[in-house]
Amino acid sequence: MSERYEPSEIEPKWQAYWERDETFRTPEGTERPKRYVLDMFPYPSGAGLHVGHPEGYTASDIVTRYLRANGYAVLHPMGFDAFGLPAEQHAVKTGTHPAVTTRQNIDTFRRQLKRLGFSYDWDREVDTTDPAYVRWTQWIFLLLFERGLAYQDEVQVNWCAALGTVLANEEVIDGKSERGGHPVERLPLRQWVLRITAYADRLLDGLDTVEWPTSTMTMQREWIGRSVGAEVRFGVEGRDEAIEVFTTRPDTLFGATFMVLAPEHPLVAKVTTDAERAAVEAYVASASNRSDLDRQQSKEKTGVFTGGYAINPVNGARVPIWIADYVLMGYGTGAIMAVPAHDTRDFEFATRFGIPIVEVVSRSGAPSDAPLGEAMVEAGVAVNSGRYDGMETAAFKVKITEDLEAAGKGRRRVEYKLRDWVFSRQRYWGEPIPIYFPVTTDGDPRAGAAHTIHHDQPIPVPVEELPLRLPDLDDYHPGSDPAGVLARALDWRFFQKDGRWYARETNTMPQWAGSCWYYLRFMDPHNEAAAWSREAAARWLPVDLYVGGAEHAVLHLLYARFWHMVLYDAGLTGAVTEPFQRLVHQGMILGEIEYTAYRDAAGALVSAEHATKNADGAIVDRRDGGVLSATRVEPARVTKRGASFVLAEDPAIALVSRAPKMSKSLGNVVNPDDIVDRFGADALRTYEMFMGPLEATKPWNTDSIQGVRRFLERLWTVATRTPSEAPPPDALLRLTHKTIQKVGEDIEAMRFNTAISAMMVLNNELAALAAPPRFCVEALVVLVHPFAPHLAEELWERLGHAPSIQAVPWPKHDPALVVDEVVEIPVQVNGKVRGRVSVSRDAAEADVLAAALADEAVARQLEGKTLLKQIYVPGRIVTLVVGG
């Protein structure tokens, strides 16, 4: 073994040791308190690990190793979320079964993860595509089905013909598929839907009991979108119909000067007069063809008058009924009462179409003198509202809702933005939905006999027959059949039982399914009799710390919480109602900072302040509209001039500096394997933690790893010197205890960057000594081990100890040694530090002030001035205020 720090030797050595020794096996049957530290498991893509992955994984690994050293039994598992489109698309292209591709990708990921020295209990690895796992995912689906939480519905779905599947609303971005950017159209299709809306209030209330980033909780709250208001019925003039609207502002009913129906609203045809019919039908047709993208791009409100009138239930006023696509059929009742004076959207619409605007709320309590220039959406005092005039908005809402209810014209109503969860996909590579249906046929449907599938009579697959496996196919193409890829697997789809024909469900589950409960399986991964045992749930739930990307703030985290609550109701999670107690999002790691210069068509450089984006998104010169091209500039050619970066050889040319996301197309993706080869896993881990706060978005910088590597090298040098067995000098002893305290506190708060900086400081002190004290060196090696575990194990062994350093208790700082006996106090005069005095930590105020005034530099500042005020903040600072 080399005497130099050689990561390529020691890292494999210790990884092999940990594997042989089962160092990281989860302790069961101990009395030690538990902690469950979980990473969001990855999708094993063919591209392998990205440097973004190890960021969160290193953070959780540090916490895990720290907790173990503090006596906790820690569950820290890893697995793979392996269903999903890329493996299937690869199968379409190559004919390779997705299971084969998935297996290979998982092997690559596991190898890469192991190279980084994470302390997972690999015996508990979970793969969502493993039939032994799918079995229980299907079992949970049946639980949902039995409880009435999984049902079929004809849903207007987002059908993506290119992908051959239905997409969830959240998988559609700007009218295109999130994956691939293919066009998406709306059409009605039979789908399985999960009744997540039944849990809306609990999903909302549960957020009050968890320690999550406020931004994520806000996003979930907004996604659920609970709003309290009233349902109000407006009669239709000359017809025995009523239009129901939902409003959060029933206090503005007197200001309702028109109604708007969504174009798809069932009453549209009935309220439309013959004179307006042609225009209305044309509008409805064009609205249905408009994609969401088109709707967003045209900011102008559109709509047409139906010719019909409704009657305002509070004052009998005739209000015209319009249709417009700014009212959505999917929310509330698909119809609104429009109050232009107090709703921005209604104001725009009324202004555009010349509809009267009646003010019914004012800040002062008196009607405004001039017409409103914009909608007044805030609360205020009622005006122009008959007997309700003078009421405050909040009280008015309550009162009028009661009055409407008493009159049979309305009632209180709560609405949610949250929709039930469309749970079917028409793909191959997902869990089959374990349901089948009776079939009426006069022959063998597998041979093409005519048949009818009775989808209204779903039958659950008996649990003892689970898992329901996917059939093998030769062709994984999505095809145009909205029943899905599995519909072509006739031998799998149709079967006979007791002489009758049945057909299996051909939809599969979405990728979210497996990740909804993997944290539960990790508790008891080899259980063949149950998805997990009650004992395991009592032992390990909830997840104490969950680390993963903010991109899962809504979907995964909301779906998993929903399933957890259903499982809680089924008595399967003990008393634990929320699965993830503390949640932390690691920030994104961007590519290296790049400098860009612009050139015009002739190739001449153009300073960045002239560049702007035109309506098409192209970069042009704002002076003449000429198209500009961007070129990268090497950092060596860049200098800073004032607030901007400029070209060193021509400072008139300003450059753009930014750190773009890592992406294949930009060619700035950093591969962790390369970094491990060059610098070692310990340096990569420590660097990623040293870059800045865990939650922050931060640019990658390969040069900076060199600094972390140097720190590890110096630690090696220090710790391989023959240590001094004498007690450390006082200052060094105190610094060591302060470092112990700071590193522990910083790990608990997940401030890893400052923990590393503190260890660097101690290491720099020790490096100056020919024979550093053993106590200090050993403390530092133990402190560093969660960050750089291979190096720490090696040094611990070389210091004469038996492995593993993981078994060494975390050092405790001595509270008496983390405060200094003598402190240097800065002395400020009128806010500026003019001198400093050394005093005992608990010196009396009078003594400190006297010493401060005696200081030569301070005295000079006081000369000829009046001392107005003197303040001593014990142990921190002296402030003197002078005048004259």
Add this chain to the structure above:
RNA sequence: GGCCGAGUGGCGGAAUGGCAGACGCGGCGGAUUCAAAAUCCGCUGUCCGCAAGGGCGUGCCGGUUCGAGUCCGGCCUCGGCUACCA
């Protein structure tokens, strides 16, 4: 448009309302070397000054305070998410 977050040296970033710039990168100077790399030592916000020392400095404007990077009010810029949800 809405919500969330962030603006501090050339760069990444530190700072319970109390010494702004810890730690690291980069740069400059030196030691070592035949030379270089690596390593080690020193300096490194900026302006004035030979120096001692002093002025100015945490996006901008104002406020609270003996004292503000930090708290409050109002803006500006950037990033992320979201988007007609009545």
